[in-house]
Amino acid sequence: MIPVSKPFIGEAEKQAVMEVLDSGMLAQGPRTAKFEERFAQVCGVKHAIATTSGTTALHIALLANGIGEGDEVITTPFTFIASANSILFTGAKPVFVDIDPETFNIDPAQVAKAITPRTKAIMPVHLYGYMCDMDALQAIADQHGLKIVEDACQAIGAKYHGKAAGSIGTGCFSLYATKNVMAGEGGMITTNDDAVAEKCRMLRNHGMKRRYYHDMLGFNFRMTDLCAAIGLAQLDRLEEFTAKRRANAAYFNSKIESVITPKVKAGYDHVWHQYTIRVDGRRDRDAAVKQLNEAGIGTGVFYPVPAHQQEYMCEITGEVKLPVAEQLAKEVISLPVHPQLSQADLDVIVAAVNQL
Numbered sequence: 001m002i003p004v005s006k007p008f009i010g011e012a013e014k015q016a017v018m019e020v021l022d023s024g025m026l027a028q029g030p031r032t033a034k035f036e037e038r039f040a041q042v043c044g045v046k047h048a049i050a051t052t053s054g055t056t057a058l059h060i061a062l063l064a065n066g067i068g069e070g071d072e073v074i075t076t077p078f079t080f081i082a083s084a085n086s087i088l089f090t091g092a093k094p095v096f097v098d099i100d101p102e103t104f105n106i107d108p109a110q111v112a113k114a115i116t117p118r119t120k121a122i123m124p125v126h127l128y129g130y131m132c133d134m135d136a137l138q139a140i141a142d143q144h145g146l147k148i149v150e151d152a153c154q155a156i157g158a159k160y161h162g163k164a165a166g167s168i169g170t171g172c173f174s175l176y177a178t179k180n181v182m183a184g185e186g187g188m189i190t191t192n193d194d195a196v197a198e199k200c201r202m203l204r205n206h207g208m209k210r211r212y213y214h215d216m217l218g219f220n221f222r223m224t225d226l227c228a229a230i231g232l233a234q235l236d237r238l239e240e241f242t243a244k245r246r247a248n249a250a251y252f253n254s255k256i257e258s259v260i261t262p263k264v265k266a267g268y269d270h271v272w273h274q275y276t277i278r279v280d281g282r283r284d285r286d287a288a289v290k291q292l293n294e295a296g297i298g299t300g301v302f303y304p305v306p307a308h309q310q311e312y313m314c315e316i317t318g319e320v321k322l323p324v325a326e327q328l329a330k331e332v333i334s335l336p337v338h339p340q341l342s343q344a345d346l347d348v349i350v351a352a353v354n355q356l
């Protein structure tokens with residue numbers, strides 16, 4: 001089976017972990033600081049703050065932006081559940097709006113319509129490594145005085161008109177094992193705002209600035225130096241990884257004819273965390289998945305149930321109808337696009353998809 005994702009674990013990653021083990025200093029320390037410095041450079045921002053996961057990054061990034069009880073945050077339902085959960089963790093309410101069927105991302109026109117006096121922030125999710133229409137979202141945020149917390153968990157290295165994911169609002173990244181840059185588990189917050197950065201640093205470490213003096217209620221969301229060492233080794237290869245993903249996606253787009261392939265608009269640099277095809281509404285997606293799996297192709301369905309249709313979420317947000325997201329949830333299939341695919345793998349995938 002060609003796996004849908006495959007973490008790259010090379011000699012550099014192994015050696016980096018062994019060095020941390022040999023040092024005897026396993027918790028957050030100098031490797032984490034170095035990883036934060038390098039990550040900030042990659043995103044072109046002043047600060048990067050490492051955490052335990054993308055989920056905890058989103059959670060404290062929202063808190064640091066002043067989001068809490070009684071607030072509303074407008075977001076997409078077509079995402080991993082952590083985006084919406086992080087809003088709930090702060091005491092705020094997610095308000096789901098529909099997406100653009102071409103990009104799979106939040107539709108700015110729907111965002112504008114959903115604003116109420118309680119709206120405090122917009123959380124765009126750069127799904128599959130493809131950035132949202134940030135100029136339109138920024139204009140709405142400026143007009144209404146809203147914060148932007150970018151869920152860039154899938155989008156390290158992606159750009160929108162030359163601006164990096166995570167450099168526009170407060171950015172949040174996941175370093176989960178299957179991400180384009182991984183650390184096993186981990187998260188990162190990026191910002192140019194000194195006050196937000198300081199608050200995130202305090203929130204991840206029990207509200208401390210000075211050891212054992214606690215200025216606020218905080219968490220233990222600290223990254224270990226073991227994870228940071230892996231992440232640092234991975235960052236060295238980010239450009240190479242991204243170039244390979246782009247070449248794989250371009251090959252698929254030139255060869256796949258049987259289904260709807262993902263298109264990229266001018267001005268966007270996609271990093272292809274996922275390469276996601278759509279069977280059209282008349283075809284049975286689950287049968288197509290079965291056929292691909294039987295041909296030895298690993299697949300993913302991201303995501304079969306949009307956030308607004310998860311049972312516990314409905315109880316909180318009430319029933320909402322979002323037809324585009326609901327339709328796409330029935331049509332999407334993600335194919336392997338990771339950097340470790342060989343030309344033979346690509347050809348097997350194209351042949352199997354064209355058989356659908």
Ligand SMILES: Cc1ncc(COP(=O)(O)O)c(C=O)c1O
Pocket residue numbers: 053054055056079080082083125151153154173174175176186187
């Ligand atoms: C869009 C999105 N948001 C949030 C997360 C949460 O990140 P983590 O799994 O590192 O907590 C993920 C990770 O899968 C994600 O893909």
